[in-house]
Amino acid sequence: MDWGLQAVVIGSSTSCSDFHGANNIDFSPNLNYQESEHLSFSHEMKKEVLGDELEELYKPFYHVGGQNTFMGSSISLVPKEVKEEQREEQRHEQQVVAAPRTYVPKYKKRKNEQKRVVLELTADDLSSDKWAWRKYGQKPIKGSPYPRSYYRCSTSKGCLARKQVEQSCTETGIFIVTYSAEHNHSQPTRRNSLAGIIKSKFPNSKNSINSPKKIVKEKISSPHGSTSNLNSSPANLLSIEEFPEIEINQENNIIIGDYYDEGIRNMFEGSGENECVSIQDMFDGDFFAGLEDIHDGFNSSFGCNNSTFPHFSS
DNA sequence: CGGCTTTGACCCGCGC
DNA sequence: GCGCGGGTCAAAGCCG
Numbered sequence: 001m002d003w004g005l006q007a008v009v010i011g012s013s014t015s016c017s018d019f020h021g022a023n024n025i026d027f028s029p030n031l032n033y034q035e036s037e038h039l040s041f042s043h044e045m046k047k048e049v050l051g052d053e054l055e056e057l058y059k060p061f062y063h064v065g066g067q068n069t070f071m072g073s074s075i076s077l078v079p080k081e082v083k084e085e086q087r088e089e090q091r092h093e094q095q096v097v098a099a100p101r102t103y104v105p106k107y108k109k110r111k112n113e114q115k116r117v118v119l120e121l122t123a124d125d126l127s128s129d130k131w132a133w134r135k136y137g138q139k140p141i142k143g144s145p146y147p148r149s150y151y152r153c154s155t156s157k158g159c160l161a162r163k164q165v166e167q168s169c170t171e172t173g174i175f176i177v178t179y180s181a182e183h184n185h186s187q188p189t190r191r192n193s194l195a196g197i198i199k200s201k202f203p204n205s206k207n208s209i210n211s212p213k214k215i216v217k218e219k220i221s222s223p224h225g226s227t228s229n230l231n232s233s234p235a236n237l238l239s240i241e242e243f244p245e246i247e248i249n250q251e252n253n254i255i256i257g258d259y260y261d262e263g264i265r266n267m268f269e270g271s272g273e274n275e276c277v278s279i280q281d282m283f284d285g286d287f288f289a290g291l292e293d294i295h296d297g298f299n300s301s302f303g304c305n306n307s308t309f310p311h312f313s314s
Numbered sequence: 315c316g317g318c319t320t321t322g323a324c325c326c327g328c329g330c
Numbered sequence: 331g332c333g334c335g336g337g338t339c340a341a342a343g344c345c346g
Contacts, residue, residue: 135319137338150337154317164337317345324339330332 117179120168126175130187131155133163144169156185 119125134154140147146167153159160181168174 134317136340138320139336139338142335148336152338162337315346319344320342322339322341324337326337327335329334 119177119179120171121175121177122173123175126165126177131161131163131183141166153183155183159184 132154133151135149135151137150138147139150144166146169148164148166151163151165153161153163161183162180164176164178164180166176168176
């Protein structure tokens with residue numbers, strides 16, 4: 001898992017309304033790169049492909065009978081939203097929504113400030129935010145070693161929704177998130193773009209849906225350079241447990257067995273049975289793109305439809 | 315090429 | 331009025 005989120009990630013480019021637009025599915029938490037040099041797709045991964053738990057994972061931020069369910073987490077919100085006319089009366093009160101933890105704003109509010117919702121969230125909670133945000137500023141905050149980031153809703157230009165994120169200076173891994181204004185539209189069905197959000201939006205997240213759903217070539221494309229790991233392995237074998245007939249041997253060749261019938265082998269021109277493909281060829285060619293072409297075969301095997309099968313990309 | 319982050323400059327409210 | 335500090339703007343550059 002040293003590759004982290006950017007190592008081997010599979011995404012879905014197919015639209016699926018059941019996901020409420022969260023059509024980028026990150027399986028990285030279930031993709032284990034073990035010290036034994038074995039790359040394994042866990043059973044949970046397949047379960048996620050097929051199961052309904054994604055629905056739970058991508059619950060939107062909505063009101064349910066007066067109680068808020070926030071981003072699918074078990075945060076119970078009891079908003080005491082402060083209206084303008086009440087602001088003076090509550091000037092010395094903490095105008096903070098009940099959150100997992102309490103938070104006392106360190107700065108005074110402006111008079112024309114809109115009502116706000118302040119939460120303390122973990123990185124995972126942050127990463128589950130399904131709204132599309134665009135960062136428009138960052139400022140160092142007096143008294144805090146961490147800067148505050150400013151986001152606005154990027155789905156609609158007319159949307160006034162704002163979001164501030166700053167890391168708690170008292171608790172590591174906790175982020176103080178302030179929402180102001182409200183969205184004037186429904187949740188986006190899909191992210192407009194992933195460009196630029198990879199680097200640092202929520203760097204601590206372990207299962208961020210904001211993470212790029214791709215396979216990062218650089219992490220594996222130079223097995224000969226930093227290859228001590230591969231070559232020093234006793235087994236010298238990188239196996240994909242759920243796909244037993246795809247293996248990487250000592251020469252860093254990918255061996256494709258009969259398991260996938262003609263599918264994968266036909267992805268390589270002139271390849272025949274028991275053909276070996278080097279890792280370099282794998283990435284230089286259309287290996288991952290080709291996986292898409294045979295995903296129907298997987299679908300029939302796993303009994304799922306197109307909308308739930310992950311999208312492979314290189 | 316569109317959408318994103320970064321970052322210095324600018325704006326604004328507040329306290330003195 | 332001035333200075334401080336939070337919030338926003340916008341140009342530049344990055345990324346897919």
